[in-house]
Amino acid sequence: MVRIRALTGDLIVSTLNCGYPTRNAVVLAGAARDEMLKSAGVSRSNLESYQKELRVLMDGTMAANGSNLYFPGGTDIGTAGSGWGSALTYDYTKLTIQDPDNADQVVTLGLRMLGNQAANSDDWDTDAGFYVVDNWKKFRHSFTPAAAADDIASNVFSWAMQQSSTADAIIDQIDDEADEKPYDLDEFTTKTMDTIVSTSVGSPTSHLICAPMGLLKIVTTANAAWEIEVVGVTEL
Numbered sequence: 348m349v350r351i352r353a354l355t356g357d358l359i360v361s362t363l364n365c366g367y368p369t370r371n372a373v374v375l376a377g378a379a380r381d382e383m384l385k386s387a388g389v390s391r392s393n394l395e396s397y398q399k400e401l402r403v404l405m406d407g408t409m410a411a412n413g414s415n416l417y418f419p420g421g422t423d424i425g426t427a428g429s430g431w432g433s434a435l436t437y438d439y440t441k442l443t444i445q446d447p448d449n450a451d452q453v454v455t456l457g458l459r460m461l462g463n464q465a466a467n468s469d470d471w472d473t474d475a476g477f478y479v480v481d482n483w484k485k486f487r488h489s490f491t492p493a494a495a496a497d498d499i500a501s502n503v504f505s506w507a508m509q510q511s512s513t514a515d516a517i518i519d520q521i522d523d524e525a526d527e528k529p530y531d532l533d534e535f536t537t538k539t540m541d542t543i544v545s546t547s548v549g550s551p552t553s554h555l556i557c558a559p560m561g562l563l564k565i566v567t568t569a570n571a572a573w574e575i576e577v578v579g580v581t582e583l
Contacts, residue, residue, distance in 0.1 A: 348555055348556070348557060348558070348577070348578040348579045348580070348581060349555075349556050349558050349563070349575055349576060349577055349578060350552065350553055350554075350555055350556065350575075350576040350578055351542075351544050351552075351553045351556065351565075351573055351574070351575050351576070352544070352553070352573060352574050352576070353544045353545055353551045353552075353571065353572075353573050354546070354551075354572040354573055354574065355546055355570060355571055355572045356545075356546065356567055356568045356569065356570055356571025356572065357543065357545040357546070357548065357567065357568045357571060358543070358544045358545065358565055358566070358571055358573055359541055359542070359543055359544075359565070359566045359567075360541070360542045360543075360544060360553065360556065360563060360564075360565055361539035361540065361541050361563070361564040361565075361566075362539060362540050362542075362556060362557065362558040362562065362563060362564075363405070363460055363461070363539065363540070363558070363559040363560060363562060364534075364535055364538070364539075364540055364559070365540075365557040365559055366535070367583075368480060368483065368484070368532060368535040369480065369535065369559045369583060370559070372460075372479045372480040372482075372483035372484075372535075373401065373403070373460075373479060373559075373560065375479075375482075375483045375486060375504055376401060376403070376442075376458055376479045376482075376483070376504070377401055378508075379442065379503075379504040379507040379508050380401070380440065380442060380507070382507060382508040382510075383442060383443065383444075383507045383508070383510065386510040401440045401458065402438065402439045402440045403439065403440060403458045403459065403460055403479060403560055403562075404439055404457055404458065404459040404460070404476060404562075405459065405460055405461060405562040405564060406459055406460065406461035406462055406564075407459060407461075407462045407475040407476065409459070409562075409564075439457045439458065440457065440458050441455050441456060441457050441458070441477075442455070442456065442458065442477050442503060442507050443455040444471075444503060444506040444507050444510070445506065445510065446471075447468035447471060447506070448468070448472075452472075454471055454472045456471075456474065456475075456476045456477045457476045457477070458476065458477055458479050459475065459476035459477065459478050459479065460478070460479050460480060460560065460562065461478065461480065461536065461537055461538075461539070462474075462475070462476065462478040462481060462536070462537065463478060463481050463536055463537065464478050464481050464482055464485075464502070464503060468501050468506075471503065477503045478536065480535050480536045481536040482502040482503045482504050483502075483504070484532045484533075484535070484536060485499065485500035485501065485502035486499060486502045486504045487499070542554070542556060544573070555578060559583055563575075
């Protein structure tokens, strides 16, 4: 939970949706990673303290290194604050699966909350990451029309858990029962919740913003400045 105050200029603050798809997608990503580790004979007790937690990128444009494109004004994390953390390497959580179109190769990519995985699994190795919400949506009983042939679509999490090229074949055997709902899960894979904070329009102080996973994307006008207040931490 954060509150943002515009000091000068205008800000557009984007966060993930606080609904259950975001929460459940992260839980599934963690479960898939645990199964992947087990397949290699690695348990959580073998991991360093910070390795046990998921470190997830927001979308396909968020840099997975010291550069932080979502907070303009500094090249490295913490540069504006006397260099705190600017020399550190911040590693993000990755999944490794067998390359669907090359049994002798593997694909290792970072977890990103927003974005759509390539429809053809052969093209996953060219994606910018493994997209958490999109793969959760494909993994679960999706809300597809009654005429659809499959209930679960091919997804990265099934490959990570199965660690075998049989994942596609197993998924194809599950028929669709068409349990439709009055909302569109596709929106959770690409859309953000946006808030305008401005010294020229409305209030310069935002309402209390729920920012799942602590992820924010800020787009500003020229010479904008702001401060972020962390109000608290809560479970989704």
